[in-house]
Each structure stands twice: as structure tokens, then as C-alpha cells.
Amino acid sequence: MSDASTTKSGGFPNPLAWTGRGTLALFGEIGRLSIFSGRTALSALTPPWNLAQLWKQIIAIGFYSLPVVGLSAVFIGAALALNIYTGGNRFGAEQFVPNIVVLGITRELGATITGLMLAGRVTAGIAAEIGAMKVTEQIDALKTLSANPFRYLYAPRFLAAALTLPLLVLIADIIGVMGGWLVSVYALDFDSTTYIRNTVDFLTLDDVVVGLIKAVIFGMVIALMGCYQGSKSSAGATGVGRAATLSMVGAAVLVLAANYILSTFFVQIGI
Amino acid sequence: MTQPILELKGVEKSFGSNHVLRGVDIDVAPGRSLVVLGGSGSGKSVMLKNALGLMTPDAGKILFDGQDVTNNQGKTREAMRSRIGMLFQSGALFDSLTVWENVAFRLLNADKMKRSDAKEQAIETLKKVRLGASVADLRPAEISGGMQKRVALARAIITKPDLIFFDEPTTGLDPITADAINDLILEQVKALGAAAVTITHDMASARKVADEIAMLFEGKIIWRGPASEIDRSGNDHVDQFVHGRADGPIQPSL
Numbered sequence: 244m245s246d247a248s249t250t251k252s253g254g255f256p257n258p259l260a261w262t263g264r265g266t267l268a269l270f271g272e273i274g275r276l277s278i279f280s281g282r283t284a285l286s287a288l289t290p291p292w293n294l295a296q297l298w299k300q301i302i303a304i305g306f307y308s309l310p311v312v313g314l315s316a317v318f319i320g321a322a323l324a325l326n327i328y329t330g331g332n333r334f335g336a337e338q339f340v341p342n343i344v345v346l347g348i349t350r351e352l353g354a355t356i357t358g359l360m361l362a363g364r365v366t367a368g369i370a371a372e373i374g375a376m377k378v379t380e381q382i383d384a385l386k387t388l389s390a391n392p393f394r395y396l397y398a399p400r401f402l403a404a405a406l407t408l409p410l411l412v413l414i415a416d417i418i419g420v421m422g423g424w425l426v427s428v429y430a431l432d433f434d435s436t437t438y439i440r441n442t443v444d445f446l447t448l449d450d451v452v453v454g455l456i457k458a459v460i461f462g463m464v465i466a467l468m469g470c471y472q473g474s475k476s477s478a479g480a481t482g483v484g485r486a487a488t489l490s491m492v493g494a495a496v497l498v499l500a501a502n503y504i505l506s507t508f509f510v511q512i513g514i
Numbered sequence: 515m516t517q518p519i520l521e522l523k524g525v526e527k528s529f530g531s532n533h534v535l536r537g538v539d540i541d542v543a544p545g546r547s548l549v550v551l552g553g554s555g556s557g558k559s560v561m562l563k564n565a566l567g568l569m570t571p572d573a574g575k576i577l578f579d580g581q582d583v584t585n586n587q588g589k590t591r592e593a594m595r596s597r598i599g600m601l602f603q604s605g606a607l608f609d610s611l612t613v614w615e616n617v618a619f620r621l622l623n624a625d626k627m628k629r630s631d632a633k634e635q636a637i638e639t640l641k642k643v644r645l646g647a648s649v650a651d652l653r654p655a656e657i658s659g660g661m662q663k664r665v666a667l668a669r670a671i672i673t674k675p676d677l678i679f680f681d682e683p684t685t686g687l688d689p690i691t692a693d694a695i696n697d698l699i700l701e702q703v704k705a706l707g708a709a710a711v712t713i714t715h716d717m718a719s720a721r722k723v724a725d726e727i728a729m730l731f732e733g734k735i736i737w738r739g740p741a742s743e744i745d746r747s748g749n750d751h752v753d754q755f756v757h758g759r760a761d762g763p764i765q766p767s768l
């Protein structure tokens with residue numbers, strides 16, 4: 244007997260049923276993620292806070308991400324300077340390399356690259372850790388021991404990511420600009436003093452703040468996706484692996500989407 | 515008649531079209547040890563998770579010490595959890611914490627006890643399950659499966675609960691270690707005067723720790739009686755299970 248999703252002719256999926264089921268599943272997922280996010284944010288913003296867990300997560304998420312963020316930033320800054328120089332060369336605008344590098348890094352690339360790198364390093368790690376805890380009944384054990392997983396597990400990660408991402412982005416901004424300076428001075432024959440003066444003169448506080456606000460949002464997205472996918476991980480190594488993959492992909496896409504939305508917003512309000 | 519510490523009345527639970535519990539009625543009196551037998555997939559773990567409040571039943575009632583905790587996730591449920599202990603099948607020890615932090619988890623987090631006092635109490639409890647202070651600072655991954663079960667037992671009894679749940683306490687252990695765990699369970703439950711609900715398919719374990727035995731089959735309790743009567747139950751399902759025969763009314767879950 245065929246179900247509603249197949250037609251009479253040969254078992255091809257009924258596009259209406261398929262679309263309907265997909266739409267329902269999508270809205271269901273959005274609803275579950277929204278409720279999970281709301282509960283996590285509420286637990287993160289209201290006492291009591293688990294400061295020991297928060298500190299542990301600040302180290303895990305923030306401190307241990309420094310090498311990957313620093314290395315990514317220096318290469319992005321260097322590549323950016325080279326490309327702007329090559330492009331600018333076509334219409335005699337090479338002198339704008341420091342200005343465009345600092346603008347691109349602080350407003351856009353520092354935050355985005357940090358967000359994407361942490362979507363890989365942190366989100367997948369959180370999802371795998373919480374997923375493994377779920378399948379080994381550790382989350383059930385937490386509940387039976389009167390510990391709320393939202394307060395004990397998810398809120399510290401959420402807060403730690405939201406607090407440390409701006410610091411990481413600030414560091415990425417500095418290292419990224421240094422990457423551009425290195426290439427410009429040592430490979431493109433820019434004068435070091437002029438490059439630095441142009442960078443400092445062109446940079447405004449707004450450019451830095453834009454990147455830092457983005458970083459807070461990216462931090463929230465990164466932690467939420469890891470916690471959410473981990474918490475609904477199914478049994479076995481496959482389930483945990485799938486949770487890690489889904490969390491990483493979801494976080495990366497949401498970071499890029501949030502980046503566009505926030506950029507639009509900042510342009511609209513004129514900063 | 516003594517009021518049961520735990521009562522399940524007509525508890526039903528389904529997952530889609532899979533009706534796992536179809537009206538479970540069971541109770542356990544204070545200080546008594548009840549073992550629930552059942553094959554793989556018979557719904558034992560689901561029953562336990564409903565009783566613990568980790569799942570909400572579709573129908574029926576769960577009473578703890580006379581109080582309805584069926585849908586209550588608030589203070590009543592927390593009050594219940596502060597009076598129960600649970601030994602999970604896998605131990606469910608937190609691998610990011612040391613052994614003593616696992617044992618003292620409730621004392622540190624829910625009861626806000628000082629770490630030095632909590633550690634002292636954890637080491638005392640570890641001694642009760644025949645583990646020395648030398649394991650206190652190790653991580654769960656650094657000790658054997660049998661030792662992990664003992665740590666999990668210590669975590670379950672540290673707050674002197676009125677009711678302790680044991681989910682397949684001997685699964686994955688060799689017969690000698692399993693027997694040692696059974697002895698510890700028996701000893702500690704008696705010492706605390708607590709009620710115990712054990713779910714298992716290990717007959718040796720059931721015979722050792724039970725005052726009463728119940729059999730769960732197709733989502734219902736189909737037999738219950740004193741542990742001494744298990745070999746004379748007069749129930750074909752129980753007989754087949756007790757003697758571990760493939761032939762009989764219960765179809766093996768292959």
C-alpha cells in the first residue's frame with residue numbers, strides 16, 4: 244500500500260506531500276531551536292551562575308582558540324593586502340592598501356574568520372562532548388542529581404563564547420592588520436611608517452565596535468548550535484558524529500547569515 | 515497498610531506507533547527491594563525513566579510518597595530527586611570530573627557543601643563500596659568497569675536516599691565482579707533501610723537482591739510475587755524467562 248507521499252504511478256514521491264512534510268519539519272526544527280535558545284539565554288542571564296564551569300569554558304573556548312585565530316588572521320590580512328594591491332594597481336590606487344586592509348579586517352574579516360574558525364573548532368567540540376554525555380546517560384544523571392543541564396552545561400558555554408569571541412576578534416583584528424603590514428612592507432615596498440600612519444588615521448572606533456558586536460552574536464550562535472545538536476544527538480558513534488557535523492555546518496551558515504544581517508543593519512544606521 | 519514510597523498507576527508511554535508501556539501498575543514499599551524482570555525491549559528502562567521524571571507518561575499516574583509527581587517538574591519533583599539515588603546501566607560517571615567529585619556531585623552542586631567537607635564525605639562513601647582514598651583523585655576513565663560501578667553506587671547512596679533505582683547493575687561485568695556488586699547493593703540498601711527498584715534480566719542478580727520480583731512483558735506487569743516464589747510462579751512467561759529458554763510464549767528479540 245502506498246502512503247500519502249507516493250503517487251499511484253510507480254512510487255515517485257508526491258511533491259506536495261514531500262514539500263509539506265519538509266516544511267513542517269523545518270518549522271518544527273526552528274521552533275525547537277528557538278525554545279532551546281530561549282531557555283539557554285534565560286539560564287545564562289539569570290543567577291545562579293556556575294562560575295567554575297564558566298571559567299573552564301572561557302579557557303576551553305577562548306584561550307585554546309588563540310593559536311588558530313591568530314594564524315588565520317595573519318594569513319587573511321596578508322592575502323588581503325596582496326589582492327588589494329593587485330586590484331588597486333589596475334587603476335593606480337595601490338596607496339589605499341592600508342586603509343582597505345584595516346577596514347576589511349575590523350568590520351568584516353576579523354569577526355567572520357574568527358566565527359568560522361570557531362564554528363569548526365568549538366561548535367563541533369561542544370556538540371561531540373554533549374552528544375557523548377547524552378548517549379552515555381550523563382545528562383540523565385545530571386537531572387537525577389538535581390542539576391539543570393541548561394544551567395550546568397549550556398549556559399556556561401553560551402556565556403563563555405559570547406564573552407570571549409569579542410576578545411578573540413580584537414586580537415584577530417590586530418594580527419590581521421599586522422599580516423597586511425608585513426606583506427606590504429616586506430613584499431610590496433611600502434614605507435612602514437606611512438603604512439601605520441594611514442592605518443591609524445583611517446580607522447574609526449565605529450569600525451572596531453561593528454566587529455565586536457558581530458563577535459558577541461557569533462559567539463552565541465556558535466555555542467547554541469553545539470549545545471543544541473549535542474543535546475539531541477542519537478545513540479552511538481554515528482549519532483555523535485552526525486551531531487558534530489550538523490552543528491558545525493549550521494553554525495558556519497548562521498555566522499555568515501548573521502554577518503550579512505548585521506552588516507545591513509549597521510549600514511542602515513550609518514555606522 | 516504502609517504507604518508505598520513509589521507507585522505507578524496505569525502508566526502508558528508510546529513512541530509513534532510503538533506502544534512501549536501499556537498500563538503499568540506497580541508499587542514498592544519503604545525498605546523493600548523490588549526487581550523488575552523483562553527481556554530486551556520490554557520497556558524496563560522506559561518505565562524507570564518515567565518513574566524518575568526523565569520522561570513524562572502519556573497516561574497514568576506516578577506517586578512518590580503519596581504525592582503525585584507525574585507532570586510536576588518543579589519543587590515537588592526536586593524534593594523527590596533529593597530523596598532518590600540512581601545507578602545507571604553505564605555508570606554515567608562524568609568523565610570531566612574526578613572520582614570524588616562524581617561521588618559528591620549532589621553535595622557540591624545542589625547542597626552547596628564546602629569542597630573539603632564534600633571530599634571527606636565522598637571518601638567515606640567510597641570506603642563503603644570497598645574503594646580506597648587512592649582512587650578519589652583519579653578520573654573515571656582511569657579505573658576499571660567494576661570500579662566505575664562501585665563509584666556510581668557510591669554516588670547513588672551518598673545522600674542516604676529513601677529509594678534507589680538500579681538499572682541493569684551487573685551488565686557488562688564478569689560473574690565474580692557482578693556478584694560483588696550484588697553484595698554491595700544488598701549491604702548498602704539494607705544499611706540505609708532504603709527501598710530499591712532494580713531492573714535487570716540477570717536472574718542471579720534478581721535472586722540475590724530481591725524481596726519481590728515482577729515481570730514486565732509487552733508493556734504490562736504480568737506477574738508479581740515474593741522472590742522465593744519465582745520458580746513456582748505458574749506463569750509460562752516467567753518460567754521461560756527464569757530458565758532462559760528460547761521456546762515459549764516470549765519470542766526472542768532478534
